[in-house]
Amino acid sequence: MAIPVETFHLSAKAKGTLQARIQQMVAEGILSGRFQRGEKLPSTRKLAKHLGVSRITVTLAYTELLANDYLSARGRSGYFVSDNAPEPPDFGPLAPREDRVDWDQALARRYTGGTRLRKPDDWAGYRYPFIYGQTDPQLFDHANWRLCAMQALGIKNFTALTMDQFANDDPELVTFIARHTLPRRGIMAGPDEILVTMGAQNALWIAAQLLCADGRKVAVEEPCYPELRGLLNNVGAEVQSLPVDQFGLRPDSVPDGTQVLFTTPSHQCPTSATLPRSRRDTLLERAADMGALIVEDDYEFEMSFLRPPSPALKSLDEDGRVIYVGSFSKSLFPGLRLGYLVGSADFIREARALRASVLRHPPGHIQRTAAYFLSLGHYDALIRRMSRALNERRTVMETAIQEHGLQIAGSGAHGGSSFWMKAPDDVDTEQLAKELSWQSVLIEPGAPFFASANPPRNFYRLGFSSIPSERIAEGIKRIGTALAKHGAGR
Structure with missing residues (x-):
């Protein structure tokens, strides 16, 4: 070199x-x-x-x-x-610099703090990783993704690869979303009603910036995705948490004066509850009566291998008040960071301008590669393969959970890739997770999903997208044994 x-x-x-x-x-x-x-x-x-x-x-x-x-x-x-040059001396750690900046005064806004989900960087090295949202390399279609990436690098796609598209998106990807992805959810939308984002997280951030700043009254589910609460708190929203039951959000719990509601009706995060059609209709009526907007996070709808997914709220919306968030990062791989927003043209125009002021647009090569992978049928084939594998793993997990006396607090009626679990009331799953990690078992403690200062400590989530079927039973057995020891100590 x-x-x-x-x-x-x-x-x-x-x-x-x-x-x-x-x-x-x-x-x-x-x-x-x-x-x-x-x-x-x-x-x-x-x-x-x-x-x-x-x-x-x-x-x-x-x-x-x-x-x-x-x-x-x-x-x-x-x-x-020279190969004989002196070795660099080991001076040990560098002496700390004296920082004379008062960052408490200098920072206009802070983004650290709060509750966040954390996964070990070396999670793949654990033998029993019940971690949600990671990709199983045995299921992913490496060969065809590589071919699509090479095709996107070709001279035919030189413009898509190299051009600064300013606020625009790859037209081939937008066309696929409009003609193929959204109709599966019963949603009809034109190109001016679709915005490609850097994953669902970026889509939620854009929605929060545009709809929830400066003290707007915002309602979220309880429990819910922790990062969403962080986004809303950072823009200065007045956030109220609404408890969910076994069917998801109760429309009658949405307080008067709510201006924006964030919800995960098809696959509630993290309980996996599915909002019944009757509640969906009632929720839309309630929002219309208040003049409220709804942001629908429809993550993981592709993983409906038990029965067809319920219609998206956006498909039932006749007033243009539902903002729809979708993502390819869950169904392809999380490092892709590719999602989309669907809404009225007026909203998408402002969302496009906001995105352009921050990052212009997602990389053209990534968009075009994804467009080829989707349009050539590789995506549908991958979803079918993943659905079969997840269905098998779910069956194995349900059997093992029952055998070892674990309690399921929530499981997706349509599919999904995780179980929401409940340990005995006096079990702190943060401590349980630490003990299990010594046995090469990873679980996700549930406390971060709750907004209260003293959240319940006995919930946890078990994902099965990244663990082979043949390891599930032993992993569940180790969780059961650890919980039994906690019971013996009472």
Whole structure:
């Protein structure tokens, strides 16, 4: 690997001749570890031109470093950091800098703090990872995704790959969403009513910024996706949490004066409850009476392998008051960060302008690759394969859960990839999760999903998208054994 010539700068504070200063500059780069053994230095001509010195000065500096075994010469190839160059000394951790900025005063707004979901970076190294929302590499269609990515890199797609599209989206992806994805949910929308986003999280952020700022009265489900509460708190919304039951949100619990409601009717997060059709109709009527808007997060609707999904709220909306959030990140892979917003043209116009002010548009190559993967039928084939696998895993989990006496608090009536679980009242699942991690078992404690200062500590979520069927029974057994020990200690 060649060291870029731009890396070299002569310090105006350094003392000595130009030759000595160049020697010191190179030696310090080696001793600090910035220049590694075997890396090629710039040619004497190139470095001399860059530093504004004579070539003979650089040559003499290199020669001296060569004699001291900092550098080696390889025929006509040039100069390299010697294999015998001194090892960088281990100075230990750097001394802390004195930061004289009062960040409590300097920061106009904070985004840290609050409750967030956390997953170990090394979750894939656990043998029993009951982690929600991660991709199983055995199920993903690597070969066809790679082919679609290569196709998107071709000269035919040069414009989609390289052009700054300003506020626009890939027309092929938008066309697929409008003609294929949304009609499956009973939604008809034109291109001016669709916005591609960087996943559902970005879509929710845009909706929160446009609809919920400056003290707007906003209602969310309890429990709910923790990051949503963070988004709403950051824009200064007045947030009220509405408890859900085994059927999801109760329309009569939405308080008077609510201006925006966020809901997950098809697959409540995290309980997996599905809102019945009667409640959907009543909820729309309630919102219309109050003049409220509804943001519908329809995540994971593709995973309806038990029975067809219920109609989306957006498909029942005749007033244009439902903003629909969809995502390919759950059904393809979370690192894709590709979702979409669907709403009235007036709303999408403002959403497009807001997105453009922050990140212009999602990368063109990613959009075009996804468009090919979707339109060539690979996506549908992947969904069918995932549905079969998840259905099998769900069956294995239900059997193991029953065998070991665990309690399911919520499971998707239509499918999904997780169970919402309830431990005995006196079990803290944060502590349980730590104990299980020592046995290579990962579970997700449920407390972060609740808004209260003293949330129930005995709920937890078990995802099964990332664990093979043959490991599920043993993993559930270990959870049951750990819970039994807690019971024995009472």
